[in-house]
Amino acid sequence: MGKKKILRVFFLIFVIMLNFIVFWKIDYSDIDTQKVLFVVELASNKDDTYQIYYSRAGENFSEANSTTKDYRGFGDGTKLDGIFGVGETKKLKFDFPMDFDNLRFDFGQFAGTTVIYDMYIEMSGAKYQVPLKQLEDETNAELLNKRQIETGVDSRECLVVDAKADDPNILVQYHKDQLIEKYNEHNSKKTLILDIILCVLLDLVAVYIIIHFNSMIDIPVEIYQNRKLAMTLAKNDFKTKYAGSYLGIIWAFIQPVVTILVYWFVFSVGLKAGNVGDFPYVLFIVVGIIPWFFFADALNGGTNALTDYNYLVKKVVFNIDILPFVKIVSAFIVHLFFLGFTLILCTCLGYPPTLYAIQLPYYIICNIIFVLGLTYLSSAIVVFFKDLGQFINIFILQVGVWLTPIMWNADSILSPFALKLFKLNPMYYVVSGFRDSMLYKRWLWHGDTLLWTFYFWIITVLVFGLGTKIFRRLKMHFADVL
8 A cells, every 4th residue: 555545534533523622622611711791780879980890719809800880870769660669660771701610799879779689790691690688698798788688570570789888798609610600501402513514524624635636745845855845945045035234133133122122112001001911911912913923924934936946947857846835934943043932931931831832833833824825825826926924024024914903902892792702813813822821831732622622633634725726736947027
């Protein structure tokens, strides 16, 4: 049996394993990033600002982890509830991240009466009911004169709370595991349907790879066979890029460092927009922007690989398949330096590498293969369509850096739906992977990351297949055009 047939057999076994993993591991819960709703249906005899605080187990409550909602149902008294003398009943909806365990409900700033008709925590249709009796008996309460369950409007059971001024509050007990269990039960059918859809997509991509198997592995084989030549050309490319300047290759490291400092100053010092949770903003931005620097440098250099080495393209005996890869390796030399710089910076700021950092080589490979597929596609097209280089610089690199949340924390700003749209950008997966490995300490199979792993590799395989196919189709015309 030939080597290619053996590779096909191993690939089919791998695809079958992926199908099993989908049904076994993917549950679409989005628990890591999804925000849940804390809903309180209430009426009051005062217009006030109600607030919730949330914290993790063992931590204190802080203003940074809180949400406020205004109650404006009392007004001029035209809608008073005759039973308790309170205003219109309204639902206040507070959102907070799923990965918090403790909740505290504050009854505003002023003394008065609040009537609570309902209180629950909701996540995508699953609801955890907070019993009124539990609120009545809760011992962790401050500045509350009275808590009594009574019968309110339409014979509804309600909790009447008489609160003092100066930040009266009560601790809300809930079990996150029960909420997650309810959510999983609620979404079991949806999970099965989406698992089937994902497996169909995986199998379609597998069929595509099998059909184009020879063309997809030809270029990787050529790269491997000419690896020594490619490495030599990459080293020369890196050196000649800055030849003739006084500082030489030092310029390759100055430009990214200056860019990081500018972003840090503008967002953290100038705009005061560096709130990214528990981490120093400079660390948050450095860890996220390092993979982007490599992507941008590799894509920009790889796109111009054939034009930069046009004298080699015109040589009949030279294998031009390795030229885009040469540019990738040249960019990777700088990338290795900044990886080391980032690890040292993390250590100095109190976040040394942990076991999770072993994922970094995986995310580096993800970045390399994705940008390699793009460069084979772009380098082949730019020979015939010169404007593509400008298009990539403006619409992919300059705009893409903002569509990839590098300077801002998408998880805390975007809604769940908008967050999913941003995650369609494959570089979001790579940047988040670097942060998961160095800051957040999350495995790539944790929560919904595994789902986005499948998505990333489906897109990457399709891009790589398309890029190598077009490159091989057009390469016979490169010498004539150049």
